[in-house]
Structures are given as structure tokens and as C-alpha cells.
Amino acid sequence: MSKPLRIGIAGLGTVGAGVVKILAARGEHLAAASGRVLELVAVSARDKSKDRGIDLTGVRWDDDPLALAAADDIDIVVELIGGSEGVARDLVEAALKAGKHVATANKALIAHHGTALARLAEEKGVALNYEAAVAGGIPIVKTMREALAGNEIRSIHGILNGTCNYILTEMETTGRDFADVLKDAQDLGYAEADPTFDVGGIDAAHKLAILASLAFGTQVDFANVHIEGIEKISATDIAFAKEFGFKVKLLAIAEKGEAGIVQRVHPALVPEGTPLAAVSGVYNAVAIDGDRVGHLVLEGRGAGEGPTASAVLSDIVDVARGLIVPPFIVPAAKLKAPAKPLMDEHKSSFYLRLRAVDRAGSMAEITRALAEASISIERIVQRGGKSDESGRMPVVFITHETDEGTMARARTLLAKHEDVAGTPLVIRIEDGELR
């Protein structure tokens, strides 16, 4: 058997502790599978005295995570600190520069600096592995890197944030409000330290930017992801969507169109009966359309100790086996320049909910305004015909296909309309690629 692979772990939160547990529980199997003993040499975390339920006997404790990058007795640094800047970035850069392999679960870091870090890793001939950064336990990075090499990828549709999917599922099944359910998700440990990253769509956008790069051979381009979160979705919307035969999901989509690549994260109405509509709770899923393989859907847990640590271990085992590949499939120098944002050209049908003044003729006025804005209506629903205390009633329109610009103009017009209270809510309907 070759020399042990000597590991240093920075960050002993849920995931870090999970990695230590797997190394302890499956050490013999992992050594047999990779041909090398996986030896935990050192760890670094904030609080040495905290009980994490792990045995660190014989493992060096470094208060400064950067010491792991400098240590002569470490071959691979496992970065589980998080954040696109600061210590996590310094550590990964220092480790790569020192010629050490890196495994990280840090989606923000890879989304913001992936291309530059890949260049650095390639210069040094070391691995930069980040399976755990995208969709937790789903082996999507390996699938893209290895299994789908024979395909030109046409699109990716993902449910990439477990917190949002959990919230939307709970709102659907219990009819509870968004804020109330968010608190549950935080208590269950699904949400990021800053939950606005989850509910605002940023966490899913980090993951999407990484997937888009793998799928289309482009430099990681987080800046050009169109991002909308789920904060404005109400239990009413979810109930209306159900009447129309849809579920509400936060989708992360990257697709190749005639004019280029679009990356977008936003709530969407997904037809019931499609694979993504069936993904519930904290589960994530990625639907890939490849020209040879056709449609492929991977589903699994996107967060939590076990799934994320499982993904980190696969990265470590790859290194132990000597599988060192360019982080984004092709060498960083061959990645194409970022695609231009093409969201304005995107077309779909839309769900449009507004609160109409409850008076004779108001619906006629509103539909006229929509016609004047060139919006063609497919269906209208007025829930129970009852107005709320302020004399407004919720009305939902499903539109025929139209482009983003036209819809935005119609929304602005309606927001100013005397028969409409407040700003209407618009949700895109995704029913093409998903069937």
C-alpha cells in the first residue's frame, strides 16, 4: 500500500464533524478502496473545548487554519469554513500555492473565485475538488466531470436549496406562512448562517454558477446569474398554483439558447407529475438534458451532516486514488469567457397575482390594461369571489407565452392602476423542458 494520505481539516461544524466520523467509522474500507490509509493529521476550528461527539485523540489542533496550508505533514486541506472571502479564501489559496490538494464544500468561494483557483490548482498539479459545494450528497460534480463527458449539455434545471424547498413544501402541506416555516428550517439546521442567502436565492445561484461552468465549459460567472428569492411567495400562491396543476419551486436553471447561455434562479410554477415537482422537503434534485443521454434526474439530500460529509469523502478518496483532473473538466485556460446575461430575451408564460378593487367593472379594466400591454390571458381565477377586509380580492391570471420585458412593463402598469392594490406578484411557469 502507498504512503498514507495526510489530511488537515479546517472547520469542525456539522460537516467537519461528519467527515471525522466517516474517517473513523470506515477507515479500513476507505484505505482498501483507495489503496492508501486516510490519516487525519490536524484540525483547526474556533472552539477547542466544544463537544462535537468526535474523538480527536492523536490529532493535532491548530488554532490558525492557515497553519494547515504551511504544514509539511499534510497532503490535502479540507476547507469547511465557508464564505467567499476571508480565512476560507486565504486558506485555499495558500494550500494550493503550497502544492497541497484541496477539498472544499464552499460554494460561495467556488462561485466567486472558481476559475482563478482552478488555474492555481492546475499550475501546481493538485486537485481542487468541491463535490460537497453543489447539492450536498448528490454526486453531481462527478457526474458532470466524468459520466457525461460524451454529451453536449443543453440545459440544467435544479432544486439546489434545501431550505427553500423545505419552506415551500411546508407552506404547501400546512398552509403556514413563510416566516413561521423559515424559523423551523433554521432550528433544523438547514439554513445558512445568514438565511437571506437561502431564501433570497443566492445560495442556489452559487451552485448554479458552478454547474453552468461544468455544463457549458465557461468560466464561472456568478455575477451574471439572474436571482430572485422566495420571500414574496405566500400560502395563497401555493394554493392557487395547485388549482392550476402546478407546484411552486425555487428553480435554478442554466440553458443554452440560440443567442447564448442564460443562468437564472427564481420561484417557478412546475407542472405536477414532473420529476422536479415531486421533490419535497430538504431534498435537492438536478435534471440534466444532454444530447446523447437525454433527460437525467438525480435526487438526494442537499444539506446536513451525512450527505455533505459523504460528498467531501468522495473528493478525498479521488485524491487518494490519484485522480487529479482539471476542476472544471477542461483546463481553466480553455474555459470560454462568461456568457452575456440574456434574461431579457427569455420567454415563458406567467402566473400573475394581484389584489383587485371589488367593484363592478374592475376586472374588465384590468384585463383591458393587460391587453393594452400586449399580454394575452390563458386563464383567470378569482378565489371564491370574496374580498378581504380592505375591499380587495385576489385574482390570478395565467398568461400565454410572452417575453420578460413585456411582462415587466405590464406589471409596472398594473402597479399604478387604480383598480389594483399594491404591486402584482409575477411567477414564471416552467413547463417546457421539465416534462
Ligand code: HSE
Ligand atoms: N443552506 C443550504 C441549503 C445548505 O439549504 O440547501 C447546503 O448548501
